[in-house]
Amino acid sequence: MNFKLPKNERLHAEKLIKELFNEGSSFFLYPFKVLFIKKTELAGQPNQILFSVSKKKIRKATGRNFIKRRLKEAYRLNKQILPADGIILGLIFVGKAEMTFAEIQPKMIQLLAKLNQELIQKPLSS
Numbered sequence: 001m002n003f004k005l006p007k008n009e010r011l012h013a014e015k016l017i018k019e020l021f022n023e024g025s026s027f028f029l030y031p032f033k034v035l036f037i038k039k040t041e042l043a044g045q046p047n048q049i050l051f052s053v054s055k056k057k058i059r060k061a062t063g064r065n066f067i068k069r070r071l072k073e074a075y076r077l078n079k080q081i082l083p084a085d086g087i088i089l090g091l092i093f094v095g096k097a098e099m100t101f102a103e104i105q106p107k108m109i110q111l112l113a114k115l116n117q118e119l120i121q122k123p124l125s126s
Contacts, residue, residue, distance in 0.1 A: 005076045011050040011088060020050070020088050025122065029111050031095025031104075038119055042086025049075060050090040058097045067093055070101050074108035081112040087119065 011017060024037040042048075051071050053064040071093060091111075 003076055005072060005079075009046045009048060009079075011048040011090070016048070016088055017050060017090075020090050024088070024090070025118070027114070027118065029107070029114060031093055031099060031107060032111055033092040033094055034111060034115060035090035035092070036115060036118070037088045038122070039086045039088060042088070044084075045086045046084050047079070047082055047087040047089060051075075051093070052090065053093045057094060063097050067097065067099070070099075070104050071108070073101065074105045075112075077105070078109050078112055081109065082116055082119075085119075089115070 011020070020035050020037055024035040026033060026035045028034070051068050053067045053071075055064065058064045058067060071091060075091070
C-alpha cells in the first residue's frame with residue numbers, strides 16, 4: 001500500500017482547476033466543502049487533489065499552512081478508500097483554526113466514504 005502523496009497526485013494544472021470549479025459537483029460536510037469531477041480521459045491515472053484554506057477564516061499564513069499539513073496527512077493516510085480512477089478533487093476547509101488532527105481525520109474518512117458513494121451514483125464526465 002502506497003501512503004505517499006507525490007506531485008502527480010496534487011492538482012496544479014490551471015485548466016483542470018478551472019474545470020473543477022466551473023463544472024464539478026459539490027457537497028458540504030463540515031468542516032469541508034468538496035468539489036469533484038470524474039474524468040474519463042484520466043481513467044487509470046491517480047486521483048488529483050487540491051487543498052484550500054480560507055484566508056477569511058484563518059488570517060495568518062502560518063495557521064493556514066498548519067491546517068493544510070493536517071489535511072494532507074489525513075488524506076494521505078486514508079486515500080485508499082477512493083478508487084484510483086482519475087478523480088479530480090478539491091477540498092476547501094471552512095472549519096475553525098483550532099481543529100486537531102484527531103478531529104480532522106475521522107471527518108476525512110467520512111468525507112471519502114461519502115464521495116465514494118457519490119461517484120457510484122453519478123455518471124462519468126468526459
